[in-house]
Amino acid sequence: MRSYKHIGVKPTECERSCCLRVDHLGVRFGNDEILKDVGFHLHCGELIALIGPNGAGKSSLIKAILGQMPHTGTIRFHTAGGARLKPRIGYVPQSPSFDKGDPVSVLDLFVCSISGYPVWLPIPKALREQVRACLARVHGEDLIDKRVGMLSGGELQRVLLAMALEPLPHILILDEPFSGVDVEGERQLFALLDEVRNSYDLSILLCTHDFTTLSLMDKVLLLQKELLKAGTPEEVTASEEFQKLFSVTGGNGGAA
Amino acid sequence: MQLWYSLVDLLPFSWAEPGSMFFMKNALLAVLVISPLFALLSTLVVERGMSFFSDALGHSAFTGLAVGAFCGLSDATWPAVALAVGFALLFTWVERRSELASDTVIGVFSATAVALGIFLSTLDGRSFTKFNSLLIGDILSVSPEKIALLALILVLVLVLWATQMNDMTLSAVHPALAQSRGVRLSVQQALFNCAVAVVVTLSMTWVGLLVINSLLVLPGAAARNIARNMRQYTLFALLGALVCGVGGLLLSYAIGSSTGASITLLLSAYFFVTFAFRGRRA
Numbered sequence: 001m002r003s004y005k006h007i008g009v010k011p012t013e014c015e016r017s018c019c020l021r022v023d024h025l026g027v028r029f030g031n032d033e034i035l036k037d038v039g040f041h042l043h044c045g046e047l048i049a050l051i052g053p054n055g056a057g058k059s060s061l062i063k064a065i066l067g068q069m070p071h072t073g074t075i076r077f078h079t080a081g082g083a084r085l086k087p088r089i090g091y092v093p094q095s096p097s098f099d100k101g102d103p104v105s106v107l108d109l110f111v112c113s114i115s116g117y118p119v120w121l122p123i124p125k126a127l128r129e130q131v132r133a134c135l136a137r138v139h140g141e142d143l144i145d146k147r148v149g150m151l152s153g154g155e156l157q158r159v160l161l162a163m164a165l166e167p168l169p170h171i172l173i174l175d176e177p178f179s180g181v182d183v184e185g186e187r188q189l190f191a192l193l194d195e196v197r198n199s200y201d202l203s204i205l206l207c208t209h210d211f212t213t214l215s216l217m218d219k220v221l222l223l224q225k226e227l228l229k230a231g232t233p234e235e236v237t238a239s240e241e242f243q244k245l246f247s248v249t250g251g252n253g254g255a256a
Numbered sequence: 257m258q259l260w261y262s263l264v265d266l267l268p269f270s271w272a273e274p275g276s277m278f279f280m281k282n283a284l285l286a287v288l289v290i291s292p293l294f295a296l297l298s299t300l301v302v303e304r305g306m307s308f309f310s311d312a313l314g315h316s317a318f319t320g321l322a323v324g325a326f327c328g329l330s331d332a333t334w335p336a337v338a339l340a341v342g343f344a345l346l347f348t349w350v351e352r353r354s355e356l357a358s359d360t361v362i363g364v365f366s367a368t369a370v371a372l373g374i375f376l377s378t379l380d381g382r383s384f385t386k387f388n389s390l391l392i393g394d395i396l397s398v399s400p401e402k403i404a405l406l407a408l409i410l411v412l413v414l415v416l417w418a419t420q421m422n423d424m425t426l427s428a429v430h431p432a433l434a435q436s437r438g439v440r441l442s443v444q445q446a447l448f449n450c451a452v453a454v455v456v457t458l459s460m461t462w463v464g465l466l467v468i469n470s471l472l473v474l475p476g477a478a479a480r481n482i483a484r485n486m487r488q489y490t491l492f493a494l495l496g497a498l499v500c501g502v503g504g505l506l507l508s509y510a511i512g513s514s515t516g517a518s519i520t521l522l523l524s525a526y527f528f529v530t531f532a533f534r535g536r537r538a
Contacts, residue, residue, distance in 0.1 A: 066436060068435070068436075091436040093433050095432075095433075096431075098430075101480055101481070101534075102303075102429065103479070103480050103483035103484065103485060103486060103488065104429050104485070105486070107485065108425070108485050108486040109426070109429065109430070112422040112423070112425050112426040112429075113422075113426055113433065113434075113437050115422070116419075116422065118418045118421050118422065119421055119422050119486045120299070120417065120421055120486050120489070121418075123487070145484070145485070147485070148429065175432075
């Protein structure tokens with residue numbers, strides 16, 4: 001039943017590829033069971049989507065992986081060489097809408113998060129160069145002096161992605177990266193994610209409500225408290241569980 | 257102080273004559289210390305959307321002074337500081353635990369603090385009059401020792417800002433991102449609230465309860481109208497506070513008005529001028 005864990009990579013190859021391995025993960029909130037016996041593997045270079053209705057436990061799963069939520073079960077990571085270590089995780093959180101008048105520029109946001117240099121003092125050239133180099137990874141060098149309140153949804157996601165890539169992580173996790181992003185921005189962002197995973201050989205896990213992008217993923221995890229279904233996008237979207245949850249044919253809001 | 261007095265003696269004002277009007281010279285120095293102090297705090301008060309909270313803290317500082325007086329202390333400054341810090345921490349805690357919107361929580365705390373202060377200071381039919389000076393403040397009564405204390409606080413705030421400003425800004429702008437970067441939001445919140453509490457309480461006697469919040473909000477609010485980044489934001493807030501602070505003091509001397517109110521009015525003017533130019537930035 002768990003054979004789907006290794007789509008794309010045969011079980012024996014798991015040792016040779018870097019791998020984040022989640023086993024029997026459970027999360028409880030008082031008496032409520034939020035997650036139960038969740039298990040999957042995430043290999044480098046893979047792009048995996050986490051989907052599920054609201055309240056399915058997607059955020060809890062992400063928080064557990066980030067180490068921000070107590071859980072049962074294990075989350076382990078080993079590199080391609082087999083070394084076990086605590087993975088460095090780059091996280092792109094869901095964004096609040098910024099105040100348009102916010103006097104915080106992209107450079108400021110970067111300096112605040114990647115450096116200890118006080119953001120209210122004149123910023124040294126070297127630090128500015130470092131930020132520019134980070135932004136170059138997402139083709140966003142020209143955004144450096146823009147105020148965050150003036151960024152479009154797509155630009156903001158690129159900036160946050162650039163931030164998550166510094167320092168370069170083993171795993172990249174994105175929370176609803178396509179929300180608030182228009183169609184063109186979505187296409188660009190996706191191309192960027194594809195470029196990132198190929199150039200840096202890292203794994204990407206993103207949770208999304210946007211099913212139009214599912215076909216571009218390597219693997220899809222359908223979550224509702226438990227892992228209901230996991231596999232290729234085609235397998236998951238065609239599955240009974242998916243149809244039932246999202247009532248794709250009925251279109252009555254998933255009541256089915 | 258001697259060095260300061262000889263420096264001021266060089267100024268071309270009637271009160272700057274050597275050997276006289278020391279209260280005015282003290283007040284000028286106090287303004288030069290208080291203005292940057294409040295300007296620095298105001299950038300974050302505005303950025304974090306906490307202007308109402310700082311107002312409530314002012315009220316708790318008043319309560320602290322009233323409690324001190326009630327207990328018969330001649331100098332209630334330190335008990336008041338302790339009480340304000342306790343209030344700030346309690347507030348931080350309640351706000352995190354409570355489901356209420358933060359302005360509701362502040363309203364509850366603010367009302368409680370004022371009521372307690374007035375209750376204690378008028379108990380046994382005492383007169384409230386002696387607290388009037390706290391409401392309006394009197395910067396001309398500041399002593400060199402108190403200026404030294406305020407200068408020390410300014411240095412501490414500068415150190416706090418140099419080490420914590422990044423985390424504080426990040427947690428104000430994007431809490432989820434800050435958290436994922438290992439910033440502990442509640443610690444930042446508590447630290448900042450305590451800084452505001454200490455500064456507000458210590459400067460209350462000279463600035464006055466009614467004016468203090470304007471000093472905590474206006475420099476930041478005005479700078480925010482025109483700043484394109486955090487450096488400009490800090491700089492405009494500092495410059496505005498200094499110019500309006502000194503200007504307000506001189507103005508109040510010239511026309512005999514309340515110093516705190518004069519400074520506040522100049523700061524308001526600064527706000528509306530920058531407001532008119534807010535569209536100019538990119």
